[in-house]
Amino acid sequence: MPRFLLLALGLSLLAPGMGCSPPPARSANPTKPVPERRAHEIIGKAIRKKKMTPVEGNEISTQLGGKMRADVIVQERKWGVAFLTSNDLDQESAKPLPQKDPKRPSALVVVDAVNKEDSGRKVLVLFERDYLYDDQVGDEHEQTLITAESAIERDVTDFLVQAGVQGWE
DSSP states (O other): HHHHHHHHHHHHHHHHHHHHOOOOOOOOOOEEEOHHHHHHHHHHHHHHHHHHHTEEEEEEEBBTEEEEEEEEETTTEEEEEEEEEEHHHHHHGGSSOOOOOSSSSSSSSEEEEEEGGGOEEEEEEEOOOOOOEEOOOGGGGOOOHHHHHHHHHHHHHHHHHHHHHHHHO
């Protein structure tokens, strides 16, 4: 009989916890974009991995009539990469810049430069809002900096491969 009482007592102590509701939902960790300077380093690294030379870019005019900076260009090629920050997009000259297609949010955005010295240059447009990470540590990570940086490198590499296949020289 004493074993039965101990078992019953143990079950009665556990019973209130068994019907508990799940813990409340957590809000997402706050995120921030990869710093612009770091993004430029990653872009250069991706270009060097393809055995090409990255050089500092310049301001270009796009076919839409906007102006933006091609931050890094590929030496001896008509290819470049622009990393647009929220500050870049807030400027008046950014109004006619390209935007992502909402139906294809993961598609690369490529524009043609139309200014005289860069005519025919294809520029990959990366938006900082697409490369976010949280700075939580341990098990609380949702989006790591390494993941965001890898996404930049992947997108630049995809662009370089596409430029080569398409014959954009």
